[in-house]
Amino acid sequence: MIGIRRGADTARGGHLPDTVALFPTCLGDLVMPDTVEHAQHALGVCGLDVRPVRGGTCCGQPAFNAGFHPQARRVARVSLRALAQTTGPIVVPAGSCAAMMSRHWVGLFAGDRDAELARQVAGRVVEFSAVLATHLDVLERGHLSWPGTAGYHDSCHMLRELRLSGEPRAVLGCVRDLELVPLASADRCCGFGGTFSVRYPEVSVAMADSKLDDARSRGVDVLISADPGCLMQLGGRAERTGETPRVIHIATLLHEAGLR
Amino acid sequence: MSEDPLTSSTFAERARVQLAKPFLREAVPRATDIAVRDLRERFAGHDYDGLRELGREIRARTMADLEDALATLTDALVANGIHVHHAADAAAAREHIRRICRESDAARVVKVKSMATEEIALNPALVADGLEVTETDLGEYVVQLDGDRPSHIIAPIIHKTRAEVRETLSRVAGRELPDDASELTDFARERLRDAFMDADVGISGANFGVAETGTIVLVTNEGNGRMCTSMPRIHIALMGIERVIPTLEDLSVMLPLITGAGTGQLITSYVSMLSGPRGEGEPDGPEAMHVVLLDNGRRALLGTEYQEVLHCIRCGACQNVCPVYRQVGGHAYGWVYGGPIGAVLTPLFLGTEAGGELPQASSLCGACDDICPVKIPLHDLLLQLRRTRVDDGAAPWRERLAAELWAWAWSSPRRYRVVTRVGGEVVRVMAAAGLMSSLGPLGRWARGRTLPTPARRPFHSRGERDV
Numbered sequence: 011m012i013g014i015r016r017g018a019d020t021a022r023g024g025h026l027p028d029t030v031a032l033f034p035t036c037l038g039d040l041v042m043p044d045t046v047e048h049a050q051h052a053l054g055v056c057g058l059d060v061r062p063v064r065g066g067t068c069c070g071q072p073a074f075n076a077g078f079h080p081q082a083r084r085v086a087r088v089s090l091r092a093l094a095q096t097t098g099p100i101v102v103p104a105g106s107c108a109a110m111m112s113r114h115w116v117g118l119f120a121g122d123r124d125a126e127l128a129r130q131v132a133g134r135v136v137e138f139s140a141v142l143a144t145h146l147d148v149l150e151r152g153h154l155s156w157p158g159t160a161g162y163h164d165s166c167h168m169l170r171e172l173r174l175s176g177e178p179r180a181v182l183g184c185v186r187d188l189e190l191v192p193l194a195s196a197d198r199c200c201g202f203g204g205t206f207s208v209r210y211p212e213v214s215v216a217m218a219d220s221k222l223d224d225a226r227s228r229g230v231d232v233l234i235s236a237d238p239g240c241l242m243q244l245g246g247r248a249e250r251t252g253e254t255p256r257v258i259h260i261a262t263l264l265h266e267a268g269l270r
Numbered sequence: 271m272s273e274d275p276l277t278s279s280t281f282a283e284r285a286r287v288q289l290a291k292p293f294l295r296e297a298v299p300r301a302t303d304i305a306v307r308d309l310r311e312r313f314a315g316h317d318y319d320g321l322r323e324l325g326r327e328i329r330a331r332t333m334a335d336l337e338d339a340l341a342t343l344t345d346a347l348v349a350n351g352i353h354v355h356h357a358a359d360a361a362a363a364r365e366h367i368r369r370i371c372r373e374s375d376a377a378r379v380v381k382v383k384s385m386a387t388e389e390i391a392l393n394p395a396l397v398a399d400g401l402e403v404t405e406t407d408l409g410e411y412v413v414q415l416d417g418d419r420p421s422h423i424i425a426p427i428i429h430k431t432r433a434e435v436r437e438t439l440s441r442v443a444g445r446e447l448p449d450d451a452s453e454l455t456d457f458a459r460e461r462l463r464d465a466f467m468d469a470d471v472g473i474s475g476a477n478f479g480v481a482e483t484g485t486i487v488l489v490t491n492e493g494n495g496r497m498c499t500s501m502p503r504i505h506i507a508l509m510g511i512e513r514v515i516p517t518l519e520d521l522s523v524m525l526p527l528i529t530g531a532g533t534g535q536l537i538t539s540y541v542s543m544l545s546g547p548r549g550e551g552e553p554d555g556p557e558a559m560h561v562v563l564l565d566n567g568r569r570a571l572l573g574t575e576y577q578e579v580l581h582c583i584r585c586g587a588c589q590n591v592c593p594v595y596r597q598v599g600g601h602a603y604g605w606v607y608g609g610p611i612g613a614v615l616t617p618l619f620l621g622t623e624a625g626g627e628l629p630q631a632s633s634l635c636g637a638c639d640d641i642c643p644v645k646i647p648l649h650d651l652l653l654q655l656r657r658t659r660v661d662d663g664a665a666p667w668r669e670r671l672a673a674e675l676w677a678w679a680w681s682s683p684r685r686y687r688v689v690t691r692v693g694g695e696v697v698r699v700m701a702a703a704g705l706m707s708s709l710g711p712l713g714r715w716a717r718g719r720t721l722p723t724p725a726r727r728p729f730h731s732r733g734e735r736d737v
Contacts, residue, residue, distance in 0.1 A: 034729045036680070040690050041722045043729035062729070067686045073673055075634055077656030077665070081677035088681050166635035199593040203633025208711040210631060213285050215718035216295065216597045217633070246719035 029059045030141070031096035031134075033089070033111075035104045036068035037238040042259065045238070049103040049138050049261035052269055055152070056145035063100070066092035071110040074118060076205045083118055090115065090124060093131045100131065103138040103261055105168025105237040111135045113171050137168060139236045139260055143177035149184035149269070156267040157187040161230040161255070163221065163244065164197045165237030178236050178260055185267045195224040202243035218247040225255050233257045276604040276616070276624045281631045284602040294429050294599050301428050302590035306641070308534025309587075318530065325527045326645040328520045329581035336572060336580075339481050339514045340563065346484025350546035353560045359567075360390035366562045367392060367473065367506055368399055374504050374558070376401060376470035380462075382488065382495045383407035384475025385423055385584055386508045386564055388606045389619075392473070404465040406494040408458055412438055421600030421608065423586035424532050429599050462494065472498035472556070476509035477583070478524060479561070480543075482517045486561060488542040489528060491535075496542055505544070505556040510564050512580040524583065531587035531643035567619040575654055579614050581644045588638035588648060594631060603628060610638035610648045617655060622664055629655035672711065687730065694724030 030053060038046040053060045070086030073079075093100055102108040112135040119128035142149065162182065168174050175197075182190050201207065201217025208214075222244060225233050233248075233255045235241050245257035258266075275284060288294055309318075332339050344354050357363035371379065379401050381387065393414070396403050405414040409426035413419065415438050420426030427435065432451060439454055440447045447457055474495060478487040486507045488495045499505045515524055529535045548555030571577055589595045589609030600608030605625065607615045613632055616625035629652045638648040659665055679689040700706055701723065706716035715721050 036686075039729040040694070040724045043725045043727065043732065046729045047732070064730075065683045067680045067683060073677065075653065075656070076669070076673065077653070077658070077660035078670075078673040078677075079657060079660075081673045084677045085680040088683065092683075166633070166637070170636040170640060197637075199633045199635035199637070201593065201633060203635070205711075206630070206633045208714040210282055210285060211714045211717045211719075212282070212289055213594060213597055213631075214633070216289055217593050218719070220295075220299070220593075220597070242722055243719065246715075246722065249720040250718060 029061060029098040031063050031098060031100045032060050033063045033066055033100055033102050035107045038103055042238050045259040045262050046103060048265040052142060052261055052264050053101060055269055056148050061096060063092055063096055069107045069110045072204045086118060087124060090128055090131055094127050099136045100134045101136055101138055101141050105137055105165035106239050108135055108137040109167035109171035137172055137174055139178035139181050140174050142181045146180060146184055152269055154184055154267040154269055155186045156263060158231040159189045159191055159229055160232045160234055161191055161193040161225045161228060162196060163233055163235040163240055165235060165240050166199050168237060169197055191228050193224055193228060195221050200240045200243045202239045207243060215247060218243055222248055230255045234260050234263050236260045281602060281627050284604055285598040288598040288602045293431050295597055298428055298599050299596045301425060305534050305590050309530050312534055312536055313530055321523060321527060322643055322645055324523045325643055328515060328523060329644045332516060333577055333580050339516055340511055343479050343481040343514050346481060347561055350484040352546055355562045357562055357564050363390045363562050363564050364392055364395045368395060370506055370560055371401060371471055378402045378469045379471045379473060380465050380469040380498045381405050382474035382498045383410045384508060385606060386475045386510050406462050406498055407492060411458060415442060422589055423584050466497040466501050469502040471504040472502040473506045474499055476507045476513055477528060478521060479509050479514045480518055480521055481514055484545060486544045489538045491539045493540055496540055499544055500554055503557045506560045508562045508564055510568060512568050527643040528583050528585050531585040571618060576618055576651060578646050579651060581646050582611055585643055587641045591637040591641045593635060594633060614648060614651045626659055626664055690724060698723055
């Protein structure tokens with residue numbers, strides 16, 4: 011649908027397409043592969059040459075947050091070394107994982123043989139919607155349309171560690187017929203919290219209900235987030251109760267809005 | 271409560287009790303939202319973040335040389351005619367206060383709301399000595415009448431309905447009081463007025479102790495603080511040693527921070543600055559004033575990675591924004607301090623044996639960091655406590671095993687692919703058979719939430735992207 015790509019500019023003597031690495035993250039890879047494909051496609055539409063990362067698994071966050079640093083390092087090292095083989099920005103379609111990699115990897119690998127590598131790779135990590143927000147012109151020209159009412163849920167670490175809140179909303183602003191309503195609870199935790207969600211399932215579910223109730227009270231058809239962890243939590247709860255709203259990744263919304 | 275909830279139950283058990291109270295989950299968010307909204311609205315146009323940074327600097331500077339600040343404070347208090355007592359722990363603090371009451375032939379005590387006195391469990395000790403003790407903050411009064419515990423640092427009965435308060439006060443009145451907030455308050459006011467008139471000793475905490483002038487600062491809204499510290503013959507202030515601030519100029523920063531973060535007020539109804547007993551020729555004030563400086567685990571935190579928790583000014587703001595606290599309230603935390611600050615302070619003050627679980631009871635959302643008026647990195651402190659628990663071998667074997675197995679499987683792309691493929695099939699079969707509850711952590715997830723079935727074609731196996 012979008013004809014103008016930076017790749018096409020190359021033929022006319024423009025820039026070479028920017029190469030980016032796409033790190034799917036374990037949740038994206040295993041549970042939401044379609045969403046990762048949507049993200050890959052969206053980046054491609056923006057004229058980026060997208061290279062999915064091979065051989066990585068997880069950023070190590072579940073163990074890191076639970077206090078198991080050696081185990082977190084073992085897992086993160088696999089991803090770190092796989093990412094070190096790539097060039098250009100490392101795009102992560104998961105706010106919390108992006109925060110883990112860019113904010114905590116340096117500390118996790120401090121004094122380690124891969125400390126320098128961690129520093130280099132961490133400096134290349136960029137969250138997915140923040141990349142799209144630098145290509146709003148492309149999205150604006152894309153005749154994207156999604157008729158309905160939406161709420162946006164801020165992933166805690168994306169909001170408070172990466173300070174990204176305007177970027178995903180600006181991206182959604184490019185979608186016509188999408189009414190983005192502000193939610194009182196937009197910046198309140200969904201209750202996932204990694205191991206917290208299985209350690210205290212009742213509290214975790216109560217937190218999800220509080221968010222979903224707020225979204226319902228605003229008549230939201232779809233709750234959008236840029237973090238698979240939050241999506242799994244809120245989506246899993248909504249599916250169990252059989253109630254609205256649908257809970258989807260921002261990349262999937264763009265796909266449904268016709269970004270292809 | 272006779273038995274210690276921290277050691278006789280888990281956070282999960284206590285949280286379950288609280289989650290079953292629909293009123294709590296409605297009232298706590300409502301009340302805390304108002305405090306946060308007022309903070310944002312009333313401080314709009316002021317450089318509140320700049321003030322927070324100034325506050326952080328003052329606290330950091332003071333903690334860097336706490337002994338020096340305390341020495342200055344002690345000298346100034348003594349010069350003002352105030353008796354100063356040092357208490358290494360809760361028992362020593364209780365003993366000081368009991369002795370002062372004994373030596374002054376006291377029979378009746380009135381109290382200003384104070385978390386430090388909660389921390390040292392003062393009231394039962396005084397009652398055991400035969401003293402008549404009356405809490406005079408309205409919320410604390412109700413808590414005392416009910417044999418309950420405060421559930422929020424500054425709003426002790428945030429967990430109670432008006433109907434419950436009415437029931438409690440009606441019991442004291444011996445008649446049915448009307449279901450009207452101002453009439454209930456009037457009744458309490460009359461009762462408390464008698465207590466103020468008859469009291470021999472007034473006991474308060476201290477929001478701040480100003481070192482250069484030897485001044486104890488109290489921030490209140492009900493006026494009871496002023497009554498308790500001026501009407502009885504004796505005033506005793508129990509102050510955590512970390513509440514010292516060097517100068518009055520520093521107080522000009524700390525005051526709007528504590529009132530703003532606490533109740534969303536630019537200034538509270540009353541700010542009392544107490545710099546000594548009644549002087550010669552003065553018409554009012556206590557005959558004697560005592561300050562008990564409480565350590566109780568605070569000095570031990572100096573110079574450690576947890577030193578910044580001593581910056582806390584007990585405003586309750588982190589409780590107001592905590593998504594966990596909003597669901598379960600303060601009692602779920604099992605001790606005096608609830609919410610994020612409680613999850614950090616409890617294991618540091620009581621040891622990990624009793625409080626070690628609390629740092630797990632957080633989703634690590636970081637909202638507390640963003641609201642804290644002195645920028646305590648609570649999120650980092652929670653992470654550090656979790657890490658220390660693991661490094662000290664205090665994590666249960668099931669957790670250690672799970673972490674090991676996960677690290678083994680996830681640290682090789684090949685094992686990761688095989689394990690998740692097999693695991694995905696197991697989950698699909700178990701889910702179809704309704705046996706999810708037997709899958710450990712996954713089963714606990716499936717309580718209340720649908721577990722996403724792993725994709726048959728994960729991203730890594732699609733197209734030419736095979737890893």
